[in-house]
Amino acid sequence: MQFLVGGVPVGTATTDATGTATLPVNLALLQIINTTYQATAVVGGTTVTSTATLRPCIPPV
Numbered sequence: 001m002q003f004l005v006g007g008v009p010v011g012t013a014t015t016d017a018t019g020t021a022t023l024p025v026n027l028a029l030l031q032i033i034n035t036t037y038q039a040t041a042v043v044g045g046t047t048v049t050s051t052a053t054l055r056p057c058i059p060p061v
Helices: none
Strands: 002-005 008-012 036-043 046-053
Touching: none
Parallel strands: none
Antiparallel strands: 002 008, 002 036, 036 046
16 A cells, blocks of 8 residues: 655555554655645555545654
């Protein structure tokens, strides 16, 4: 699963047994002003995209 912030890839993660993908990432100041992120995955040959709220983690985990 690829994660994008502001249309720019920030990393790739693999889902766990429950289907949850987590990607801790340090964003640049200009990326932090984005309010959403996009997750894209290929499932059975079909590209699936989801958008959700970008939540800061302070202090970073």
